[in-house]
Amino acid sequence: MHNSRPKTPVKPENEHHLPINPRRKFRRRGTGDRSNHPDSESEDEDKSIMTDSSDHELDDFGSDDDVESGLPTEERRKFLRKQRKQNNLDSRIAGVPGRLSEQEKKEADKSVMQKLVQNAILICLWYFFSLSISLYNKWMFSSDNLNFHFPLFTTSLHMVVQFLLASTVLLIFPSLRPEIKRPDPRERNGEPAKPLLTPLFYLTRLVPCGTTTSLDIGLGNASLQTITLTFYTMCKSSVLIFVLIFAFLFRLESPTIKLTLIILCMTLGVVMMVFGETDFHLSGFLLAISASFFSGFRWALTQILLLRHPATSNPFATMFFLAPIMFVTLFVIALFSEGPSAVLVGLQLLAHNLGVAKAVVLMFVPGVLAFCMIASEFTLLQRTNVVTLSICGIFKEVVTISAAGIVFHDELSIINVSGLLVTIVSIACYNYMKITKMRSDAREKLIRKEDQPNGAAIGGERYVEEPASEPLMGDAQEDTARRRSGSAGAFRAR
Structure with missing residues (x-):
């Protein structure tokens, strides 16, 4: 019995040699009689329907689809965003309301506000613990105060405290422990699971990050022996320049003209804050600038660890792996630069002058403050990015300078105060730019949710x-x- 079916085009003999565009599997639903066909319809009916709608498909999105299929991931996102904006423009021209209603815009702004409040709480915690550590270090290592001139050895003990606290947190909260993702045995063909930490990853990721972190902290503390806390804070503000350089090198931040101008204004403000320093020591200045360099390097490495590897996917796991490396680095440097015999004599004098209990408290309890400070830093870094964190750090330096003027009576000239104001204005401009971008991203996220209830939007x-x-x-x-x-x-x- 002969069934009348619509004829389909005859395939060329060498069709299997032609490249097949996977986008040809896309078909439109709800534009004709296709939506009423069951999923079990025959192959000939499928080909007939595809043939009948081919002209319509090419008219609507065929050409753009071919262009998009050859683009890399980042370019494809830009292509889709541009096309979505064009669709919204066409809707407005046609008199159709925009994609987002007023209620949806309010929801997007509410989401941004919640993130800002959470980030503000983390920033306040970071400022509090960091300011406490800075005042402690200045009082502990300065020749005008306690004069315990072994900052590297003391900081290495703080790393021991951080490792113990991080281990305790991971022990109490199992959900924070890094876990190995179990592969599908059918995909692995019986191969053993890949270890969570390989020697190559440890040597090329963790060791550089831990070493640069220890050098940042150790060199900064060592500089406080010869320079004032205000001058140290001003020098450390240059970390933003190094952060931006490494963020661009590691592709953690996209360079823009606005961002570059804001960074240059901040740099000018930092130079004005440092200008006219009367109590200048070259050795302390070089130590502080070196600490800034290693600080920018280590923050870029830390963000890579927090975002791109399961073993260091949260702040406590990151500290668990980094603290031993930082302890070894600082302890070895302290042995050569400070000397074991001198350290022992200093500990004996400290215990004799203050008592054993008070000496132990002064040596170890600040490690708890450092642990809380680094935990808030890492959490903030995981939620934002390295440039945002460093700019928040600039404002932290402003707070530190103010506190140093109150506690240690450090003097500021008119030029220093002007530089302070320039820096604050630059920070305000960056925050405005960042919040605007967050609102835009939140609204685009709502649009993507509308476009992707069960699949991808193209x-x-x-x-x-x-x-x-x-x-x-x-x-x-x-x-x-x-x-x-x-x-x-x-x-x-x-």
Whole structure:
């Protein structure tokens, strides 16, 4: 019995040699009689429907789809964002309301406000613990105060405290422990699971990060022996320049003209704050600038660790792995620069003058403050980025300078105060730029949620996943298309 079916185009003999565009698996749903067909319809009916709608498909998004399929991930995102904006513009021209209602805009702004409040709490905690540590270090190591001139050895003991506290947190809260992702045995073909930490990762990621962190802290504390806390804070403000350099090198931040101008204004403000320093010591200045260099390097490495590896995916796991490296680095440097015999004599004098109990408290309890400070730093870094954290750090330096003037009576000239104001204005400009971007990202996120209820949004269209067994093409051709596109299944347009 002969069934009348619409004729489909005859395939050329060498079709299997032609490149197959995986986007040909996209079909529009709800634009005609296709939506009423069940999923079990025959292969000939599928081909007939695809042939009838080919002109419509090419008119709507075929050409853009071919362009998009050849773009890398970042370019594809820009392409989709541009196309979405064009769709919104077309809607406004046609008199159709915009994508986001007033209620949705309020929800986006509310989400931004919640993030800002959480970040503000973390910043306040960071400021409090950091200011406490700075005042302690100045009082502990300065020749005008306690004059315990072994900052590297003391800081190495703080690393021991941080390791013990991080271990305690991971022991009490198992959810924070890094876990190995168990692979599917069918995919691994019986191969053993990859270890969480490989020797290569330890040597190329953790050791550099721990070493630079210890040098940042140790050199900064050593500089306080010869320079004032105010001058140290002003020199340490230059860390923003190094942070920006390493953020650009490691592609953690995209360079823009606005961001560059803001950074230059901050740099000018820092130079004005340092200008006219009467109590200048070259050795202390070089130590503080070196600490700033290593600080910028270590913050870029720390963000990479927090975001790109499961073993260091939270602040406490990161400190657990980094604290031993920092202890070894600082302890070895202290042995050569400060001398073991001199350290022992200094500890004996400290215990004799203050008592054993008070000496132990002064040596170890600040490690608890350092632990809380670094935990808040790492959490803030994980939620924002390295440039935002460093700019928050600039304002922290402003607070530290003010506190130093009150506690240690450090003097500021008119030029220093002017530089302080320039820095504060630059920080305000950056915060305005950042908040504007956060609001825009929050609204785009709502749009993406509308566009992707069950699948991906491409060119303003919605797609849902469809079983790959539907006979769009022969088995051999379908396997070839999967390998070329990296797609695990076919999609259907909604």
